[in-house]
Amino acid sequence: xxxxxxxxxxxxxxxxxxxxxxxxxxxxxxxxxxxxxxxxxxxxxxxxxxxxxxxxxxxxxxxxxxxxxxxxxxxxxxxxxxxxxxxxxxxxxxxxxxxxxxxxxxxxxxxxxxxxxxxxxxxxxxxxxxxxxxxxxxxxxxxxxxxxxxxxxxxxxxxxxxxxxxxxxxxxxxxxxxxxxxxxxxxxxxxxxxxxxxxxxxxxxxxxxxxxxxxxxxxxxxxxxxxxxxxxxxxxxxxxxxxxxxxx
Numbered sequence: 001x002x003x004x005x006x007x008x009x010x011x012x013x014x015x016x017x018x019x020x021x022x023x024x025x026x027x028x029x030x031x032x033x034x035x036x037x038x039x040x041x042x043x044x045x046x047x048x049x050x051x052x053x054x055x056x057x058x059x060x061x062x063x064x065x066x067x068x069x070x071x072x073x074x075x076x077x078x079x080x081x082x083x084x085x086x087x088x089x090x091x092x093x094x095x096x097x098x099x100x101x102x103x104x105x106x107x108x109x110x111x112x113x114x115x116x117x118x119x120x121x122x123x124x125x126x127x128x129x130x131x132x133x134x135x136x137x138x139x140x141x142x143x144x145x146x147x148x149x150x151x152x153x154x155x156x157x158x159x160x161x162x163x164x165x166x167x168x169x170x171x172x173x174x175x176x177x178x179x180x181x182x183x184x185x186x187x188x189x190x191x192x193x194x195x196x197x198x199x200x201x202x203x204x205x206x207x208x209x210x211x212x213x214x215x216x217x218x219x220x221x222x223x224x225x226x227x228x229x230x231x232x233x234x235x236x237x238x239x240x241x242x243x244x245x246x247x248x
Contacts, residue, residue: 036100051123101194144189
């Protein structure tokens, strides 16, 4: 008899303890996006009309290809934070952030990302392979290491005109465990990468203008639809080569 009485009481107690979560659909996770540079930031100054650029898909290593944010807590230790996540696939977020940065640096309508519009002529393709991207909390800094490749398009012809491996470190402001500060620092490294890409394109475009580019105008030399379709995006470009997790 006693057991029969206690059973309902135990159920009511458990229900009371869990009542605060019943019907509560909120999640403890926080979701983040990378932040592009502000509109009105200083643009790159070209001698003439800025060239048109196509950005291929950004490639990232498998260690980063997940929604959880990556934190390096020791030279040979990596942690994936279950409660602080990216709101979109990281490769997509990095690509869109670089694209928007380049639009600010090169001018509206000058940058398209794959899959680009069929009517978009391009003077250059840019490929970015991210090798390292994350917060090293034990060093209080964010690191971005990447390879970018620039390809000049001339009608149906392609020519690799620049390949560069770059590394950027950015201090994390405030508390190293504050993910708002971590994402801000990561966004800053992408701004620095975007500025370097735009500056390299400026240099290449200036050299092409100086050589006369065989007397062709940019409209003549830019790749038009049909000559470099989306099916060929990234064709002949760099193969992925990623470093290991250890930070040396």
